[in-house]
Amino acid sequence: xxxxxxxxxxxxxxxxxxxxxxxxxxxxxxxxxxxxxxxxxxxxxxxxxxxxxxxxxxxxxxxxxxxxxxxxxxxxxxxxxxxxxxxxxxxxxxxxxxxxxxxxxxxxxxxxxxxxxxxxxxxxxxxxxxxxxxxxxxxxxxxxxxxxxxxxxxxxxxxxx
Amino acid sequence: xxxxxxxxxxxxxxxxxxxxxxxxxxxxxxxxxxxxxxxxxxxxxxxxxxxxxxxxxxxxxxxxxxxxxxxxxxxxxxxxxxxxxxxxxxxxxxxxxxxxxxxxxxxxxxxxxxxxxxxxxxxxxxxxxxxxxxxxxxxxxxxxxxxxxxxxxxxxxxxxxxxxxxxxxxxxxxxxxxxxxxxxxxxxxxxxxxxxxxxxxxxxxxxxxxxxxxxxxxxxxxxxxxxxxxxxxxxxxxxxxxxxxxxxxxxxxxxxxxxxxxxxxxxxxxxxxxxxxxxxxxxxxxxxxxxxxxxxxxxxxxxxxxxxxxxxxxxxxxxxxxxxxxxxxxxxxxxxxxxxxxxxxxxxxxxxxxxxxxxxxxxxxxxxxxxxxxxxxxxxxxxxxxxxxxxxxxxxxxxxxxxxxxxxxxxxxxxxxxxxxxxxxxxxxxxxxxxxxxxxxxxxxxxxxxxxxxxxxxxxxxxxxxxxxxxxxxxxxxxxxxxxxxxxxxxxxxxxxxxxxxxxxxxxxxxxxxxxxxxxxxxxxxxxxxxxxxxxxxx
Numbered sequence: 001x002x003x004x005x006x007x008x009x010x011x012x013x014x015x016x017x018x019x020x021x022x023x024x025x026x027x028x029x030x031x032x033x034x035x036x037x038x039x040x041x042x043x044x045x046x047x048x049x050x051x052x053x054x055x056x057x058x059x060x061x062x063x064x065x066x067x068x069x070x071x072x073x074x075x076x077x078x079x080x081x082x083x084x085x086x087x088x089x090x091x092x093x094x095x096x097x098x099x100x101x102x103x104x105x106x107x108x109x110x111x112x113x114x115x116x117x118x119x120x121x122x123x124x125x126x127x128x129x130x131x132x133x134x135x136x137x138x139x140x141x142x143x144x145x146x147x148x149x150x151x152x153x154x155x156x157x158x159x160x161x
Numbered sequence: 162x163x164x165x166x167x168x169x170x171x172x173x174x175x176x177x178x179x180x181x182x183x184x185x186x187x188x189x190x191x192x193x194x195x196x197x198x199x200x201x202x203x204x205x206x207x208x209x210x211x212x213x214x215x216x217x218x219x220x221x222x223x224x225x226x227x228x229x230x231x232x233x234x235x236x237x238x239x240x241x242x243x244x245x246x247x248x249x250x251x252x253x254x255x256x257x258x259x260x261x262x263x264x265x266x267x268x269x270x271x272x273x274x275x276x277x278x279x280x281x282x283x284x285x286x287x288x289x290x291x292x293x294x295x296x297x298x299x300x301x302x303x304x305x306x307x308x309x310x311x312x313x314x315x316x317x318x319x320x321x322x323x324x325x326x327x328x329x330x331x332x333x334x335x336x337x338x339x340x341x342x343x344x345x346x347x348x349x350x351x352x353x354x355x356x357x358x359x360x361x362x363x364x365x366x367x368x369x370x371x372x373x374x375x376x377x378x379x380x381x382x383x384x385x386x387x388x389x390x391x392x393x394x395x396x397x398x399x400x401x402x403x404x405x406x407x408x409x410x411x412x413x414x415x416x417x418x419x420x421x422x423x424x425x426x427x428x429x430x431x432x433x434x435x436x437x438x439x440x441x442x443x444x445x446x447x448x449x450x451x452x453x454x455x456x457x458x459x460x461x462x463x464x465x466x467x468x469x470x471x472x473x474x475x476x477x478x479x480x481x482x483x484x485x486x487x488x489x490x491x492x493x494x495x496x497x498x499x500x501x502x503x504x505x506x507x508x509x510x511x512x513x514x515x516x517x518x519x520x521x522x523x524x525x526x527x528x529x530x531x532x533x534x535x536x537x538x539x540x541x542x543x544x545x546x547x548x549x550x551x552x553x554x555x556x557x558x559x560x561x562x563x564x565x566x567x568x569x570x571x572x573x574x575x576x577x578x579x580x581x582x583x584x585x586x587x588x589x590x591x592x593x594x595x596x597x598x599x600x601x602x603x604x605x606x607x608x609x610x611x612x613x614x615x616x617x618x619x620x621x622x623x624x625x626x627x628x629x630x631x632x633x634x635x636x637x638x639x640x641x642x643x644x645x646x647x648x649x650x651x652x653x654x655x656x657x658x659x660x661x662x663x664x665x666x667x668x669x670x671x672x673x674x675x676x677x678x679x680x681x682x683x684x685x686x687x688x689x690x691x692x693x694x695x696x697x698x699x700x
Contacts, residue, residue, distance in 0.1 A: 068287045072341075
């Protein structure tokens with residue numbers, strides 16, 4: 001099972017290293033981790049996607065909370081959150097494949113952000129499952145490189161972390 | 162304007178630091194230069210940095226305040242890591258200050274550079290790498306706060322040498338505000354109600370006390386709690402002495418090397434109140450199973466400990482002293498006598514094997530005799546190995562303390578721990594009991610003892626074997642004894658005498674009483690070397 005956890009941390013050196021160390025030490029399986037500053041420049045938000053049962057999710061939450069630099073931790077309930085991920089996929093294409101990929105991009109609401117004689121780079125920002133679908137659709141072609149940001153998420157409505 | 166080094170000295174003075182255990186070096190030299198001017202802080206020069214950490218740990222455990230240790234960068238700092246890990250596992254408040262290479266050279270692998278904040282990260286509650294001397298007062302204030310509150314632990318402050326020389330305007334902050342650090346002290350009222358319900362419905366309740374009792378200084382409350390409710394009680398190794406070992410409601414230490422009646426108590430109990438214990442594999446062999454059949458009430462200041470190793474019926478996050486008082490204020494009912502007397506009967510049935518041995522002394526009888534001969538409030542420091550198990554199971558702890566490396570099982574802990582404990586409270590009798598293996602990991606501290614005129618008693622159990630490992634090889638590896646023979650070990654009495662410390666060798670139980678009494682009556686440090694049979698079992 002996948003759990004999305006939102007963590008507000010002090011924006012200072014060494015914080016990410018502490019988190020990474022914690023995950024490695026305790027054997028937590030991290031699917032993705034996205035970091036960025038918030039509206040307050042002293043606070044960063046880390047969005048984690050963790051693989052595991054409820055015990056694992058509870059342990060991750062508790063051990064994160066224990067970190068001095070962690071200000072707030074919240075496990076977000078699936079269905080009550082907006083999740084987004086950004087992906088860039090570079091695909092090697094022949095003349096005839098090019099239009100096929102442009103078609104896929106159109107259907108998926110993705111953008112072509114770079115083009116060359118032999119490649120296309122597709123950009124998409126969407127729910128993680130849609131991102132997976134895009135990769136699945138493009139896997140028939142010769143994918144050269146993929147870059148994903150990892151999931152970021154916020155609770156829906158007036159609710160805040 | 163004062164220098165960073167002066168700011169460190171002043172800040173430590175402001176925190177009420179009286180002793181630093183340390184070992185100097187080039188990158189901490191500016192601090193040592195200014196430390197000499199301090200009239201309030203005494204420096205204890207150790208003989209190895211690891212022992213600076215253990216001494217600070219022993220000091221902290223008796224003083225109830227963070228112990229301070231100090232080393233230079235690189236190897237000096239890295240030698241401290243074992244002590245940090247030892248303190249971290251046992252939740253001992255400690256401040257470790259390490260010198261670091263000049264901040265403009267950081268990351269260039271210069272002489273004696275080691276990434277200490279990185280290396281110590283898994284073994285510290287928190288750490289700082291100081292980049293600006295103006296931050297020093299705040300950092301030191303925060304470090305003491307973090308180390309000594311919530312679940313205590315070691316905090317490291319790594320200070321580059323140029324920062325120690327940087328000039329600043331000094332002022333010590335009165336307040337601190339760490340956004341992400343607000344430990345819960347008071348137990349949740351709703352959970353306390355659930356505790357009451359579980360206790361009132363319990364037929365066979367049991368209390369298990371861990372090291373958290375000492376961290377919270379809750380010995381008195383724990384005693385009132387169990388006596389008022391007539392609750393049978395067991396202790397983990399870290400909790401030993403939380404209740405006097407001769408107390409009628411005390412059923413012994415639980416665990417792999419514990420008392421059978423204590424283990425029976427936990428397996429038969431229907432409700433177990435764990436206070437300040439983290440239920441390690443040594444304390445409860447199959448904690449998940451116990452949690453399935455028994456209702457566990459887990460009281461701990463660290464929420465991450467609750468539910469980590471054992472399924473919990475009622476979790477209570479809070480300070481042990483506070484939570485016990487909250488429970489008591491609800492006046493729960495007394496336990497039925499039958500369950501208590503059943504356990505007491507089981508406890509009394511256990512025949513202690515204190516018979517004399519054909520060869521050498523009986524270490525179980527010896528440690529019992531030793532602890533009984535010492536004053537009621539003595540501090541007993543046990544090392545790691547067979548001697549730890551002999552001590553934990555047979556030591557008579559009354560109003561004093563039993564100090565050992567419970568979580569990490571660090572050999573070579575007892576003598577530095579005893580030194581720290583004695584310096585923390587010179588009125589107490591302090592004894593360190595170790596094997597001949599561990600003795601050789603710490604015997605250089607005899608120099609520290611002499612230089613600083615520390616009066617501790619040392620008992621070395623000598624079997625010229627790494628006894629506990631040998632026992633494992635005997636039981637599980639078909640007596641294939643490998644690398645456990647310690648022959649070539651020096652005569653401990655002669656080693657002591659080389660330092661001017663008197664000692665005596667004990668080869669038979671007939672001589673034990675006289676030897677113990679000579680040691681206790683001697684003013685100053687004294688060493689007893691006890692000859693033990695290599696086949697003497699732990700239990």
